[in-house]
Amino acid sequence: MAQQQQISLPAKLINGGIAGMVGVTCVFPIDLAKTRLQNQRSGQQLYKNMMDCLIKTVKSEGYFGMYRGAAVNLTLVTPEKAIKLAANDFFRHQLSKDGGRLTVLKEMLAGCCAGMCQVTITTPMEMLKIQLQDAGRLAAQQRVMPSVVSTLKMGGTSAVLSRSYNVSPQVMRVSAIQITKELLSTKGVTGLYRGLGATLMRDIPFSVVYFPLFAHLHQLGQHSSEDPSVPFYWSFMSGCLAGSIAAVTVSPCDVVKTRLQSLKKGANEETYNGVVDCVRKILKKEGPGAFLKGASCRALVIAPLFGIAQVVYFVGVGEFLLGYTPYNIYSA
Template sequence: MSNNNNNNIENEKQQHQVHQPVKPPFYANLIAGAIAGIIGASTVFPLDMVKTRLQNQKALPNGTTPYNGAIDCFRKIIRNEGGVRALYRGLSANLVGITPEKALKLAVNDLLRTTLQGDAPSITIGQEVMSGAGAGFCQVVATNPMEIVKIRMQISGEGGKRASLGEVVKELGIRGLYKGTGATLLRDVPFSMVYFSMYGRIKAHLTDENGHIGIGNILLSGIIAGSCAASISTPMDVIKTRVQVKPGPGDPHYNGILDCINKTMKNEGPKAFCKGLVPRIMIISPLFGITLVVYEVQKNLFASTH
């Protein structure tokens, strides 16, 4: 009788081990994150161009603004700056940076989630928030250089002369590539705290009792979480954009985050901190939805082959 009980217990253990999902190693998640980031960023880049232009625009001497909303911005860029190709100015810098940025963001979040959860049956909301914060902090080493170069290239078309990737990097230098790092951290850490904790909770809610979740539900989880995180972090994204843009003649100069906040509030009022909100949501929602779909599919493929 005792031997039968022992055999049953051993069989249950073996069945439990068989059904445990195989978690990819850190390097595999880095590769998956890089590929996912490239696909996602390339898909939504024109919206990012419009978002940057709207956030940086200042009132003209006659009291009007260069762009009357996102659609008008799209039209003027295409009409005045060389057609549809102009919407992709800065994509090269973005793809160079998005590879390590998304790789770090997604892989570090997964690593911290696994580490913090340990042997517990489920992860707590506090642990999810901490994992997201760690991911947001680590990614900045790649995010800041990518974003400042991308922004400089996106804005350069407004002045007629369009800067190349090499010209922007040469002008900035190593130190200049990390200008605005504080603002980037203040945007990305809260963003990742909100995004990854919401994504994890929504995804868990949409996963069936057998642990299966469809691609559509992964996409939906990423879109909802991305919309909320983008809304919360937009004010600091506006500040980051303004701090990193090279000021033109007559443009205000900002000596850091607080100076930018004070001057923006004084000159444009609180509404300025919401500039580019709609395009940013339209970027982040599909970007992270697509990215997470690609990332999860690659993780599942790895698990199925091991």
């Protein structure tokens, strides 16, 4: 068992990385729509719904406008997904070392630990991604309200005057590298972890809900107790269902996280001094319904993302590449 576990760890990391890259590529445009819908305030709504947001994005920014921030996500999604999936397997194995069956409480604890490990990678990635995803909304808001926000015109393209960055006529858009350098020079490494509390508040409950739910749904697809293998389509459906339920459950936390991690603000948009201040201002100015902004988009992002991730993870691409026999800890 020790040898099997040792040789399977690199394979699990490969599985998680490939799963994340494939999944993110497929669902990123929906994630972009989710971010822009969550960030727009009442009375300043540029987009009616997800499809309206995607259509307007393509018209104003082109097809690749839907993939703003994708490079950041793809760069860091490999270690993020590898950590999340492999850490959950590791903690499940540790909690079942006594040979007994994992209880729901232990499964939730394993998911909680996996979520905490994942946040170390997720927080900087999410913050940089949000800045790039929301840039198009701010630019569009400028075009709609030119009298409220100053704009610069160069070649028919408007550049946003950011509160966080000095924009010169030569700089048309802020890149992830620029944002990272500015944060490191002004606030140090802690600047990259802005919104850490909100990210923990979202990702830990998500993992606590998702992993036990997925494990039980996945187990229902086993052929028999003697043959614990599960068809790939069942892994996909289990990942989709568990992911969508967990995503909607923590959607209010995701709204708070998105607002806190948005460095640039549009005209008359609120700034927040922490999780409590953010929740209080949203409730006061936008009502409880604001906490469900982008919930359907988030469910549409997470469902196929984790469905694809689980299929890749359980099919054993990493084991195949390394020449090992697939090792599935869920069947232990």
